[in-house]
Amino acid sequence: MATETAQSADSTTPANEPAHTAHPGHLQLEDRIWLLRAMLLMRGIEERAMSLYRQGKVPGSFYDGYGQEAVSAGAAFAMAPEDRLCILHRDLAAHLIRGVTPVRILSQYMGRAAGITRGRDGNVHFGDRRLGCVGMVSMLPDMMLVATGMAMAFKLRGERRCALTWFGDGSTSRGDFHEAMNWAGVQKLPVVFVLENNQYAYSTPLDKQFAVDPVERAAAYGFTGVTVDGNDAEAMFEATLAARQRAVDGDGPTLIEAVTMRMHGHAAHDDMKYVPKEQVEEWRRRDPVERQERRLRELDVDVDALRAAVTAEIDAAATEALAGPMPSGDDVLDGVFATEAEPLGDGQAPWSGYAKAAATGGDA
Ligand SMILES: Cc1ncc(C[n+]2csc(CCOP(=O)(O)OP(=O)(O)O)c2C)c(N)n1
Numbered sequence: 058m059a060t061e062t063a064q065s066a067d068s069t070t071p072a073n074e075p076a077h078t079a080h081p082g083h084l085q086l087e088d089r090i091w092l093l094r095a096m097l098l099m100r101g102i103e104e105r106a107m108s109l110y111r112q113g114k115v116p117g118s119f120y121d122g123y124g125q126e127a128v129s130a131g132a133a134f135a136m137a138p139e140d141r142l143c144i145l146h147r148d149l150a151a152h153l154i155r156g157v158t159p160v161r162i163l164s165q166y167m168g169r170a171a172g173i174t175r176g177r178d179g180n181v182h183f184g185d186r187r188l189g190c191v192g193m194v195s196m197l198p199d200m201m202l203v204a205t206g207m208a209m210a211f212k213l214r215g216e217r218r219c220a221l222t223w224f225g226d227g228s229t230s231r232g233d234f235h236e237a238m239n240w241a242g243v244q245k246l247p248v249v250f251v252l253e254n255n256q257y258a259y260s261t262p263l264d265k266q267f268a269v270d271p272v273e274r275a276a277a278y279g280f281t282g283v284t285v286d287g288n289d290a291e292a293m294f295e296a297t298l299a300a301r302q303r304a305v306d307g308d309g310p311t312l313i314e315a316v317t318m319r320m321h322g323h324a325a326h327d328d329m330k331y332v333p334k335e336q337v338e339e340w341r342r343r344d345p346v347e348r349q350e351r352r353l354r355e356l357d358v359d360v361d362a363l364r365a366a367v368t369a370e371i372d373a374a375a376t377e378a379l380a381g382p383m384p385s386g387d388d389v390l391d392g393v394f395a396t397e398a399e400p401l402g403d404g405q406a407p408w409s410g411y412a413k414a415a416a417t418g419g420d421a
């Protein structure tokens with residue numbers, strides 16, 4: 058029931074100093090490259106989507122997770138295929154790590170037939186249950202309750218699997234937060250709560266949201282709370298791997314507070330005038346993508362080639378998505394209700410680092 062601080066050793070490293078140290082844990086070089094790749098894909102896809110939005114090709118609004126890529130990449134990378142993830146609006150890297158392809162994501166944003174919901178919903182409310190990604194509902198933070206409910210089911214069935222949900226700092230002031238945290242604590246459920254503390258809930262800064270850091274509340278519900286540098290993908294991975302281990306061992310939930318910054322407006326329409334420029338500048342120096350790049354450059358990884366490959370992949374995906382048809386009105390009601398029960402399978406997570414961590418003698 059401790060509240061720990063699990064900062065990465067280089068969390069205060071300035072941009073010009075070595076940054077490759079720090080994570081003695083389970084990650085091999087290949088994994089560290091994959092974490093960067095997932096973050097580059099997320100950033101590149103969202104930048105492309107924002108420009109498509111400005112061209113009028115993405116209906117509604119658009120939400121991105123610029124500057125927060127490490128939170129979803131690091132946490133998702135620690136989860137096993139049989140686990141279930143409730144992925145929120147700034148967590149695109151989690152979908153990518155579970156195997157959702159860039160073309161499906163860009164098609165989704167544009168409401169095309171090849172999108173994950175086949176054109177039934179736009180932007181960020183999607184999930185592919187076959188990959189263990191549960192589609193989010195917009196009411197915040199109701200996915201905390203969904204994750205808790207799934208964890209309850211895993212416990213009742215005696216299954217060794219875990220649920221994880223992300224949610225924002227704004228969510229911590231809602232009643233559903235309390236309900237989920239309390240029930241998970243009482244039942245010692247196999248669930249990981251990742252609080253994405255990005256300094257703002259829309260235009261409301263943290264000091265107008267709560268009088269104590271919400272990570273402190275974990276102790277009051279009877280379980281562990283840890284604070285992690287949310288701009289460090291490797292620190293996120295290690296903290297989540299440990300939390301998952303506690304969960305499947307029957308030691309109950311963990312609240313992980315990932316400290317990060319929302320570098321863009323709440324959504325495409327928001328110029329974030331209410332955010333002091335110095336605050337943005339300070340966080341820009343802690344950019345999670347650049348940090349992982351620095352680590353890998355120091356290990357002689359050809360980061361420029363990786364960047365070029367990711368850009369080419371996104372270009373191809375955007376071309377394919379733009380050429381794809383809109384959904385047909387004739388089958389609009391298909392798939393709204395289940396016609397037969399589909400058992401929860403084992404899931405897939407082709408890019409997760411979990412299996413490797415387990416194989417290398419990690420505590421997974
Ligand atoms: C119950 C509820 N109230 C209001 C909203 C509208 N809304 C969507 S995102 C958001 C801000 C959420 O802030 P936070 O939880 O910190 O997440 P962030 O967007 O910063 O990642 C609001 C108010 C909502 N989706 N659900």
Ligand SMILES: [Mg+2]
Pocket residue numbers: 225226227253254255256257258259319
């Ligand atoms: Mg927030």
